[in-house]
Amino acid sequence: MHVTSEKFQDNAKAAIDDDQLQAGLFIFGKIFPLLREATASKLPEFEALRDSARDIKIEALNNLGTYLEAFEDRVEEAGGRVHWARTAEEANTIVEQLCEESGGKDIIKSKSMVTEELELNDHLIGKGYNVVETDLGEYIIQLRNEKPFHIVGPALHLNAGQVSDTFYEAHQKYGRTERVEDKVKLVEEARIVLRERFKNADVGITGANFLVAETGQIVLVTNEGNADLTATLPKRHIVVTGIEKVVPTLDDLSVFLRILARSATGQDTSNYVSLYSGPRRARDADGPESFDVVLVDNGRTDMLGTPVEEMLRCIRCGACLNSCPVFTTVGGQSYGSVYSGPMGAVWTPALASVSSAAKLPNASSFCGKCEEVCPVRIPLPSMMRHWREKEFEAHLTPSGQRWGLGVWAWLGRHPSLYRAATSIAGMGLRLIAKGRRGRRFVTALPFIGRGWTQSRDLAAPAEPTFLSQYKEGRRR
Amino acid sequence: MTAQTSTTDKRIGLFATCLVNTMRPRVGFAALKLLEDAGYDVAVPADQTCCGQPNYNSGDRESTRSFARGFIRQFADYDYVVVPSGSCAAMVKVHYPKLFEDDEPEKTAINAIAERTYELVSFLTDVAGIDRVENAHATSVTYHDACSGLRELKIKQQPRTLLGSVDGLELKEMEDSDVCCGFGGLFCVKYPDVSGEMVRKKSEEVAKTGAEAVVTGDVGCLLNIEGALARRGDPTRAYHVAEVLAGFDKEDAS
Numbered sequence: 001m002h003v004t005s006e007k008f009q010d011n012a013k014a015a016i017d018d019d020q021l022q023a024g025l026f027i028f029g030k031i032f033p034l035l036r037e038a039t040a041s042k043l044p045e046f047e048a049l050r051d052s053a054r055d056i057k058i059e060a061l062n063n064l065g066t067y068l069e070a071f072e073d074r075v076e077e078a079g080g081r082v083h084w085a086r087t088a089e090e091a092n093t094i095v096e097q098l099c100e101e102s103g104g105k106d107i108i109k110s111k112s113m114v115t116e117e118l119e120l121n122d123h124l125i126g127k128g129y130n131v132v133e134t135d136l137g138e139y140i141i142q143l144r145n146e147k148p149f150h151i152v153g154p155a156l157h158l159n160a161g162q163v164s165d166t167f168y169e170a171h172q173k174y175g176r177t178e179r180v181e182d183k184v185k186l187v188e189e190a191r192i193v194l195r196e197r198f199k200n201a202d203v204g205i206t207g208a209n210f211l212v213a214e215t216g217q218i219v220l221v222t223n224e225g226n227a228d229l230t231a232t233l234p235k236r237h238i239v240v241t242g243i244e245k246v247v248p249t250l251d252d253l254s255v256f257l258r259i260l261a262r263s264a265t266g267q268d269t270s271n272y273v274s275l276y277s278g279p280r281r282a283r284d285a286d287g288p289e290s291f292d293v294v295l296v297d298n299g300r301t302d303m304l305g306t307p308v309e310e311m312l313r314c315i316r317c318g319a320c321l322n323s324c325p326v327f328t329t330v331g332g333q334s335y336g337s338v339y340s341g342p343m344g345a346v347w348t349p350a351l352a353s354v355s356s357a358a359k360l361p362n363a364s365s366f367c368g369k370c371e372e373v374c375p376v377r378i379p380l381p382s383m384m385r386h387w388r389e390k391e392f393e394a395h396l397t398p399s400g401q402r403w404g405l406g407v408w409a410w411l412g413r414h415p416s417l418y419r420a421a422t423s424i425a426g427m428g429l430r431l432i433a434k435g436r437r438g439r440r441f442v443t444a445l446p447f448i449g450r451g452w453t454q455s456r457d458l459a460a461p462a463e464p465t466f467l468s469q470y471k472e473g474r475r476r
Numbered sequence: 477m478t479a480q481t482s483t484t485d486k487r488i489g490l491f492a493t494c495l496v497n498t499m500r501p502r503v504g505f506a507a508l509k510l511l512e513d514a515g516y517d518v519a520v521p522a523d524q525t526c527c528g529q530p531n532y533n534s535g536d537r538e539s540t541r542s543f544a545r546g547f548i549r550q551f552a553d554y555d556y557v558v559v560p561s562g563s564c565a566a567m568v569k570v571h572y573p574k575l576f577e578d579d580e581p582e583k584t585a586i587n588a589i590a591e592r593t594y595e596l597v598s599f600l601t602d603v604a605g606i607d608r609v610e611n612a613h614a615t616s617v618t619y620h621d622a623c624s625g626l627r628e629l630k631i632k633q634q635p636r637t638l639l640g641s642v643d644g645l646e647l648k649e650m651e652d653s654d655v656c657c658g659f660g661g662l663f664c665v666k667y668p669d670v671s672g673e674m675v676r677k678k679s680e681e682v683a684k685t686g687a688e689a690v691v692t693g694d695v696g697c698l699l700n701i702e703g704a705l706a707r708r709g710d711p712t713r714a715y716h717v718a719e720v721l722a723g724f725d726k727e728d729a730s
Contacts, residue, residue, distance in 0.1 A: 009667065009669065012667070012669055012670050013669045016669055016670070016673045325655055325656045325658070325674050326667075326670055326674075329670055329673050329674055329677075330670055362663075362666060362667075363663075363667055363670065364660070364663065365623070365656050365658060365659065365660025365661075365663045365664075365671070365674075366533060366623070366624075366660060366661075366663075367623035367627070367655075367656035367660070368623055368624070368627035368628065369623075369627070369654075369655075369656070371627075372627060385532075385533065385535065387535075388533065388534060388535030389535035389536075389537055390535070391535055392534060392535030392536050392537075393535070397534060397535065397536075401534060401662070401666075405530065405531050405534055405536050405539065406539075408526070408530060408531065408539075409528075409531055409536070409539035409542060409543070411525065411526075412525045412526050412528065412539070412542065412543045412546055413542060413546065415522070415523035415524070415525050415546075416523075418525040418526070422494065422497055422498040425498055426498050426499070429499075436706070437711060438728070439706075441703070441706050448665045449665065450665075450668075451664065451665035451666070451667075451668030451671075452664060452665055452668070452703070454668050454669075454672060455668060455669075455671070455672025455673075455675070455676065455704065455707065456672065456675060456700065456703030456704040456706070456707045457702075457703040457706040457707050458699065458703050459499070459699060459702050459703060459706070459714075461498060461499050461500065461501065462501075462502070463501050463502070464501070465497050465498055465501055466492045466496055466497040466498075466501035466503075466504035466505070466520075467492065467497050467520070467522070467524075469501060469505075470504070470520045471522065474505065475505070475508060476505050476508060476509050
């Protein structure tokens, strides 16, 4: 997985100055959390369901091999095939071979974060295939050559005008030379253009929200219906998904279906929940002729048994993004990774590397709101701290910060010097502060303090340190 | 102050925290007053330093353990350790035990001190059993829920209860009072643009209430919000909840 996370700060600055993007963030940061809260509060057992969901995932991950093999057996019994991919390269090669077997060149896809992670589209396009995303948001960002803005709403940072420009440019080749600006008409245009792709596609590629070990079914939870067309219209259905998506039974699945949409979009349930198992049978009215599931590891088994194992419980609902004051300030593309927000700050170093992605787990104030809303109770802040520890161990922490921490720890071991240093710091601040309305503020600090005073003043201490005054006998 | 408990023989060690010690010493004296008025014998161990959060949150686990050992040396002999900060109290109460999970006998000592450590306001309400302070002040305040106290120590109602008991004080709730102000320790200087935008939003919510002061339980958040208000030329004051409960805010010219 390629990441450009080292540019987080620059990206963030640009995002903060982008009014259009900020308007999109308002939907995630304000509307979705309100909807989530409203729908969750109507369900008295919501908190208990979260506990169950966590426990089911723990059980599934503790016996991952067993459940995946059971899933494979059921898929084969239904006439499908299961392929195991250790790396992104292996997964892409397997999918390419399966496409080759189809004999055709036209591929349609429904939204799948795993295939984004694998950069599958680039791989297939490089091999001469036509790949079209069919989720409306994903289709738009594919035309614009962008990465998803949010794992649930990939294009919610764009307005109708921007989409209009994109369609006007991209759809001319289909004879649509008139510019469309109305939102409903834009959706209609996408539908008309995509309908042709659906009808002519040789291969449909989907992800999976869940895999059911008991039945060998793959589960798609969507709102647009495009995933079902992708899964059923072409002759070949390829499912590409991460190994952590397996749940033991259909009963277990029902628990997740009750929390997923509520956590993601505040819906009681999504518009479509579809379970697929195997290719079309003799008496089936429709369905693909072949059904292949590519189970992707790509770093996931390396997470087992480590402090970030619990991240594998993630069901990609996006609640942590919507609740995150950093995400809702900078948006998904600032992260330079397919996965953004708190979940992305934990996934990205695991799937790419600590050195390339360290900016992400550091971009958190540890406010803890993500953990509060996570439907499977993943302790996201602790895991971000884990990556900071890995960064520190590997001497990747910026040298100035490392030096400062060393000095601070040394002062911690020498209390009299700590007292002297804090006294001097307080005196220094009082010295450079300027009076305003009876208070004194520092308006410009050097070095690391510049980060503070670039956007706020610092109220200088009004008196000598607490410890020094206490020592001299002051008590109140 | 109305204490349900009469004078107690319990001894409290007050952990001032770096930011109170250096930036807002008055909060330490306010804490002393509130705890003594509640009938406790309070001392301030002279060799206390930092709880180690900057190192802990930067991934420097080993240094953090040395801060924790220093903390035990200073506070082991007290019945309670009280901290005028949700985040430093949570560091001791929630995170110290994680640092010594596999180390007997240190683990026992750490767990014992973690159990006896409390954030100031929740100590007053939940342990001392106080539900009102004898104090009158005609002012209006809005309360910002500092993240660590709110989510790690479940401090939400306690400060509101005590603030509500101050005669004449009006509490004007802001929107998103539980959304982070963007301080986050070193976060605010490592990601100044993001932090600056977060505190800009926060100071806007504060200003919208029209309250005379914003009140919170952590000096880090306090300095952050106060600084952002000052930068926008907003005269709204910022106080630690202990300053208001002890009546020290009245010393300031408005």
